[in-house]
Amino acid sequence: MKKKSLFLSLVAILATISSSAFGQSLSGAGATFPLPFYNMAFQKYTETTGVKVTYGGIGSGGGIRSLSDKVVDFGASDAFLSDKELAEMPATIVHMPTCSGAVVVAFNLPGIQSINLTSDVLVNILLGKIKNWNDASLKKLNASIKFPDMPITVVYRSDGSGTTNMFTDYLTKVSKEWANKLGSGKTVNWPVGVGAKGNPGVAGTISQTKGSIGYVGSEYSFAQKIPTAYLKNKAGKFIKPSMASISAAGQGTIPADTRVMLTNSDAPYAYPIAGFTWIIIYKEQNYNNRTLAQAEATLKLLNWMLTPDAQKIAPTVNYASLPEAVVKKANAILRTVTYNGKPVLK
């Protein structure tokens, strides 16, 4: 009797698996940064259309690998693929931005809620040249703040991360010295400070360590309401990281394929350390015996991600939605995707 019920439940499980395979279902994998946004958006999409979307937050590198191995319908990455990486993919792929985020500079100084920083001062702190909060250069930027005599502890991400990539990309752009000594990447060789794992690790270390300064993803800092620094942007204004100032970073000049870092944007009210996160798919959708229906379902989902319906979910989970001009560009990109050479979306 027991065996029989076991057998029956096995059949039931198999049936649900195969039925979902026959019903419309999509799978994607990649960046963990936009995971909360994707979870919310895909859930809403499933509710309205019945198409099941599963997304695995396995990291940008994993997302690219999964798409390269053709085991997912779409991949997701915080960093756009370099020309070299694009050439290494088995076929042409396209990038579609879904939302943008930023990296904020968080700190822990008792009684101080916000400070002004320029890129020079920030770089000097991170390189270990400014060692104490009572340094004259900090005083000069923040006339009204009385800084304590306190050693600076730099906190960085110890794990490979798109957050680090965005942050160091900014530092590389604004400082020759940084570019020569460290450069940019998902992991760099920090000269001073301590490393902690993930946004929660960095934020936790900062909140527990007096005199510390570090960087965390804006989506995390907004949710946790962590004290953050105003950064001087290219236009010379001290900008508070916010949804509006992050969105503003996307209003500069964007190339047609959207493969650009929004760091050090020249838009007047832009926060200087911002960036898109992308979904990546193959330009020619007929691969691995994919059906036209599967290709259409993929494209319809991505198309929906650009609609106001989906975009308005982003700010509720602390991501900045795409500016109008970028949505237009992303829509144009989706319409270049083909099945047997014919555009999938009309």
Added chain:
Amino acid sequence: MNSDKILKYILFTASLLILLISGGMVFSLVRGAMPSFHEFGWKFIISSEWDPTQGREQYGALLFIVGTLLTSVLALFIAVPLAFSTSLFVAEYFKNTRIASVVSTMVDLLAGIPSIIFGLWGFYILRPFIVSIGLSDQGYGIFTSGLILAFMIIPYATSLSNTSISMVSNELKEAAYSLGATRLEVIWNVILPNARSGITASYILAFGRALGETLAVTMLIGNSNRMPTGLFSTGNTMSSVIANQFGEASGLQLSSLIEIGLLLFVMTTIINAVGKFIIKKLNR
């Protein structure tokens, strides 16, 4: 076929499977490490340069090897006196008493605590404590990790030594007492010589465990890729650099991480072999 034969086949298959799995692990580690080995050769072990920045990639494992050895040796130094005292307490002085069973249960309980709990405790309690007594500015580093590792390996260091100390025959001890030996003399001249293989084995086991411990150490060592200069400087260990960078690594970096994994595997194997050798020699 009789049941004896069937059992024999089952046992044979199970053992073979385990051999295959460990062999497969070594094989995949070696294969994954090949690109890095070709690129850096033996320099990998003696170079402390670890730079994953594209265009100037350079990988050497020395500072991770140093970090792993430093934290583990420190952990052993802290754990051994504590573990040895506990063992004597439980297995000799208060043998078969209620308090001894409470203590040994508590120690065993330590072994069952997941390492993330040790990590959290270290992060939220131990680290601020170290900052508050002024030992270090931020509380991360070799010392903090070594201390937490010591707590984690104490159960491994005590359990086997407890057994071997309590197994020293009463006749021997009573004989020593009847000759007028003090308790300390009995411990030193009777218990230790008889139990030393078990005690040594348990400390080696504990050391091996400290080498590979990842999570709690990663949370406390500070994860900086610089050569540690003292007990309170930050560092990185072999297992924590793998845990930190594996997710987003590719190409040469991935291969170098796998080579570190292989090195860690070789180190633990050597230590186990040394342990076995010592036990054999002392048992003779």
